[in-house]
Amino acid sequence: MITISKSKFKQYFESKMYSLYAQPINEASNEQLLNVLASVLKDLIAKRWVDTKIDKQKEVYYFSIEFLLGRQLQSNLLNLDVENIIREGLKDLNIDLDDLIKSEVDPALGNGGLGRLAACFLDSMASVGMSGHGYGIRYQYGLFKQKFVNGFQVEVPDNWLTQESYLWEVVRPNKAILVKFEGDVYLEEHNGNLKVIHKNYIPVMAMPYDIPIIGYENDCINTLRLWKSEIPRRDFGQTTADAKNYSGSYEEALNYRYYTEEISQVLYPNDSNYAGRLLRLKQEYFFVSAGIQDIYRKYKKHKLNIHEFSNKVAIHINDTHPALCVPELMRILLDVEGLSWDDAWEITINTISYTNHTIMAEAMEKWPVDMIKKLLPRIYMIIEEINKRYVIYLNNKYKDQSKVNRMSIIIDGNVNMANLCIASSYSVNGVAKLHTEILKKEVLKDFYEDTPYKFNNKTNGIAHRRWLMSANPNLSGLITDLIGDEWKKDTFKLKELEKYKDDKIILDKLDIIKYENKVKLSNYIIDKYNINVDPNSIFDVQIKRLHAYKRQLLNLINIMTLYHRILDYPDMEIQPRTFIFGAKAAPGYYLAKCIIKVINSVADLINNDYRLKDKLKVVFIENYGVSLAELIIPAANVSEQISTTTKEASGTSNMKFMMNGALTMATLDGANVEINELVGNNNMFLFGLSAEEVLNYNKNGGYSSIDLYHSDLKLKQVVDDLINGFIPNLGKEGREVYDSLITYNDEYFVLRDAKSYEKAQRRLSELYKNKYDWNKMSLINIANSGAFSSDRTIKEYGRDIWFKGCEINGKINKL
Numbered sequence: 171m172i173t174i175s176k177s178k179f180k181q182y183f184e185s186k187m188y189s190l191y192a193q194p195i196n197e198a199s200n201e202q203l204l205n206v207l208a209s210v211l212k213d214l215i216a217k218r219w220v221d222t223k224i225d226k227q228k229e230v231y232y233f234s235i236e237f238l239l240g241r242q243l244q245s246n247l248l249n250l251d252v253e254n255i256i257r258e259g260l261k262d263l264n265i266d267l268d269d270l271i272k273s274e275v276d277p278a279l280g281n282g283g284l285g286r287l288a289a290c291f292l293d294s295m296a297s298v299g300m301s302g303h304g305y306g307i308r309y310q311y312g313l314f315k316q317k318f319v320n321g322f323q324v325e326v327p328d329n330w331l332t333q334e335s336y337l338w339e340v341v342r343p344n345k346a347i348l349v350k351f352e353g354d355v356y357l358e359e360h361n362g363n364l365k366v367i368h369k370n371y372i373p374v375m376a377m378p379y380d381i382p383i384i385g386y387e388n389d390c391i392n393t394l395r396l397w398k399s400e401i402p403r404r405d406f407g408q409t410t411a412d413a414k415n416y417s418g419s420y421e422e423a424l425n426y427r428y429y430t431e432e433i434s435q436v437l438y439p440n441d442s443n444y445a446g447r448l449l450r451l452k453q454e455y456f457f458v459s460a461g462i463q464d465i466y467r468k469y470k471k472h473k474l475n476i477h478e479f480s481n482k483v484a485i486h487i488n489d490t491h492p493a494l495c496v497p498e499l500m501r502i503l504l505d506v507e508g509l510s511w512d513d514a515w516e517i518t519i520n521t522i523s524y525t526n527h528t529i530m531a532e533a534m535e536k537w538p539v540d541m542i543k544k545l546l547p548r549i550y551m552i553i554e555e556i557n558k559r560y561v562i563y564l565n566n567k568y569k570d571q572s573k574v575n576r577m578s579i580i581i582d583g584n585v586n587m588a589n590l591c592i593a594s595s596y597s598v599n600g601v602a603k604l605h606t607e608i609l610k611k612e613v614l615k616d617f618y619e620d621t622p623y624k625f626n627n628k629t630n631g632i633a634h635r636r637w638l639m640s641a642n643p644n645l646s647g648l649i650t651d652l653i654g655d656e657w658k659k660d661t662f663k664l665k666e667l668e669k670y671k672d673d674k675i676i677l678d679k680l681d682i683i684k685y686e687n688k689v690k691l692s693n694y695i696i697d698k699y700n701i702n703v704d705p706n707s708i709f710d711v712q713i714k715r716l717h718a719y720k721r722q723l724l725n726l727i728n729i730m731t732l733y734h735r736i737l738d739y740p741d742m743e744i745q746p747r748t749f750i751f752g753a754k755a756a757p758g759y760y761l762a763k764c765i766i767k768v769i770n771s772v773a774d775l776i777n778n779d780y781r782l783k784d785k786l787k788v789v790f791i792e793n794y795g796v797s798l799a800e801l802i803i804p805a806a807n808v809s810e811q812i813s814t815t816t817k818e819a820s821g822t823s824n825m826k827f828m829m830n831g832a833l834t835m836a837t838l839d840g841a842n843v844e845i846n847e848l849v850g851n852n853n854m855f856l857f858g859l860s861a862e863e864v865l866n867y868n869k870n871g872g873y874s875s876i877d878l879y880h881s882d883l884k885l886k887q888v889v890d891d892l893i894n895g896f897i898p899n900l901g902k903e904g905r906e907v908y909d910s911l912i913t914y915n916d917e918y919f920v921l922r923d924a925k926s927y928e929k930a931q932r933r934l935s936e937l938y939k940n941k942y943d944w945n946k947m948s949l950i951n952i953a954n955s956g957a958f959s960s961d962r963t964i965k966e967y968g969r970d971i972w973f974k975g976c977e978i979n980g981k982i983n984k985l
């Protein structure tokens with residue numbers, strides 16, 4: 171840990187202001203102040219950061235095409251335990267730390283859950299004292315900014331690198347790496363050995379930008395290394411002798427520059443959806459190749475025995491996007507290190523582990539053989555050889571052609587990336603118990619039967635430091651007042667809160683904290699949208715990517731049903747409710763964008779209907795991201811986790827909400843199942859089809875949404891509202907949504923679950939009348955949320971996957 175006195179800090183701050191900007195503090199902009207502060211902090215941690223890099227143990231490299239970090243200042247101050255000193259020091263200089271915290275940009279280098287998970291894992295690896303580093307891409311443009319224009323989503327570029335360098339990064343030109351695309355590959359004999367020659371390739375330089383990942387109150391500072399693609403600089407150390415020869419025309423030079431720079435230009439904005447674009451494949455190989463070469467270079471520098479590689483290095487691939495780690499590691503071991511195929515394979519399969527994130531068919535990566543062959547000729551040869559050997563093994567073992575086809579890596583002119591990952595790794599994990607069971611019994615059944623020992627579950631988690639300690643300081647403070655602060659390093663200790671579940675004074679305190687958080691959110695909503703929401707109403711929140719399977723539409727149908735009920739029975743006593751949405755839709759996902767438009771139109775209708783007397787409000791908050799999540803989640807009473815059962819692999823916002831005392835309205839899907847195991851049916855609201863019922867419908871059919879629609883007049887009424895002009899300012903979007911439900915037989919069982927959802931919502935409403943019971947349930951949720959810290963998740967990855975059988979296993983913070 172670092173220690174610094176207030177006066178020393180002020181001195182550093184002042185002199186940094188002069189060296190960076192040559193001006194006095196009182197003339198600096200917020201942006202400059204923030205830069206100076208980050209710079210001082212980077213200086214303070216520099217020595218520790220370097221020390222952490224000196225390897226003593228097995229290192230983990232976590233490859234992910236997204237890292238959704240969120241702001242870093244507050245998190246870094248918290249983890250370094252210097253927030254108070256620095257707050258006081260800045261105050262003396264007339265600077266408000268909170269202003270600086272809020273002025274930091276949010277690097278949106280991810281779409282949603284998958285990227286945020288990677289960020290929580292980095293935080294936890296450092297905080298439990300693991301040497302674990304991230305590899306990803308430094309996208310020039312992160313996920314688009316979302317604006318609403320007449321209720322429609324409009325995408326605006328997210329230019330997060332306004333200052334061309336990011337606050338927390340350090341660029342390392344001397345560690346740049348050459349990545350080769352295209353060209354010709356052939357074998358040449360050299361003294362009786364075959365040598366792989368790669369000529370006429372297009373050289374791209376991968377420039378590393380390092381971000382420190384600071385552990386919580388320990389000495390561990392790991393690294394997130396993000397690669398930027400560039401045209402090789404003149405002083406670039408690595409030879410490009412065999413590279414493609416450019417004629418030297420101006421146009422060719424421009425095209426080449428574009429080719430290289432385009433690769434790390436922009437993040438693909440799809441969540442759970444595979445778009446087979448050449449540029450995406452380039453991105454995948456680009457960061458994988460840079461990362462694997464980087465690891466190998468470091469390994470050789472330490473003069474370690476190559477046969478010890480898998481004892482010193484663990485490579486984890488987050489979903490299939492980094493699957494090319496497999497052939498790239500093979501390439502290095504074969505072509506550079508000169509190992510035999512069997513030796514290289516032995517090392518590779520003992521080094522790589524893989525996490526599956528989804529069972530949805532449209533998310534499965536399948537790259538056309540022709541595309542890979544042309545872009546990555548050597549990599550394709552290796553994949554072909556892996557496949558050839560795998561198919562021989564499968565044929566010998568099963569003599570069942572259709573099974574072999576299902577398991578093949580190359581089939582029907584495509585490379586199946588999930589199959590490549592499973593065949594080439596020692597561990598395959600799902601992200602929640604139910605998800606892993608579905609993988610084993612349904613989606614990956616063949617593989618599970620073939621190598622059951624590879625399969626394991628690692629239920630996702632969240633960084634409780636960010637999602638509770640930083641985002642909800644008052645709740646965090648109350649918890650510490652009640653049970654001390656050991657829970658911060660061991661979240662299972664939160665369980666001790668349960669002894670206060672009948673303590674009226676404590677429950678009232680909990681209530682006041684929630685109320686204050688709701689006031690903060692209400693102020694944001696008034697400021698931004700001029701909508702008055704009552705902090706005494708139930709804050710009912712659904713924030714996550716917009717996707718048909720997540721069923722924002724089910725939420726909307728219930729809102730419409732409630733709206734009609736209030737109009738039909740104006741004297742009915744109901745708990746006032748504020749429904750809050752936050753969601754981006756992928757720009758090319760037409761139905762999702764239509765749903766956004768419909769929700770916004772309904773919000774307009776409801777918010778302006780004076781007959782409701784403020785009993786109902788609907789707010790769709792624009793541009794949902796990590797920082798907004800930190801504002802919204804602590805203010806939520808209800809957490810909407812209503813995906814079609816079997817479709818949400820885990821979910822993580824469900825965990826963030828639970829930890830902040832919201833009650834969960836849920837289907838028994840993903841990690842909701844495990845929330846239910848912890849708190850029981852009486853402390854959450856369950857509804858909807860079971861996993862079995864959904865799987866059965868999918869296999870045997872038997873669902874007719876149109877029959878349901880005709881048999882339930884109330885339901886018919888709200889569905890018809892989509893197309894009969896009842897919702898103002900709604901054009902063809904209403905019809906599109908209607909068609910998804912009726913014409914296309916409601917793929918995600920929205921209408922099928924609507925009744926059961928409405929009943930659960932009514933039960934919830936009844937319960938809220940008794941604030942005492944509600945707060946008791948809330949406390950029980952907080953007390954049982956410790957299992958969902960990503961510290962727990964990451965220790966399990968360490969114990970069962972990365973360090974299995976390793977000596978250091980015991981050393982990591984109470985693994």
Ligand SMILES: *Cc1c(COP(=O)(O)O)cnc(C)c1O
Binds near residue numbers: 283799821823
């Ligand atoms: C946690 C988080 C998610 C994941 O939300 P789910 O509801 O689990 O899909 C997505 N985006 C952001 C910004 C998050 O913080």
